[in-house]
Amino acid sequence: MKYLLLALSVTSSVAMATQMEGFGANYYQDDSSIPNYDTSKSLVPNVIIGDNVYTMEFSSLIDIAKNYWRDC
Secondary structure, three states: OHHHHHHHHHHHHHHHHHHHOOOHHHHHOOOOOOOOHHHHOOOEEEEEOEEEEEEEEOHHHHHHHHHHHHHH
């Protein structure tokens, strides 16, 4: 009985998620009152320390720490 309840709880959430697939895209696409935002943005984070901007794709935290303590 425990396994049946566990299997039911797992499969019901999967079934609900499958039904909701694509709901957000269809819902917001049909509503013209919602402004269209550009979502193709760079996923590379920038870290700003003082006047310095470090791009994490090319800098490691160790490099940032060395430069920070050198500038102080």
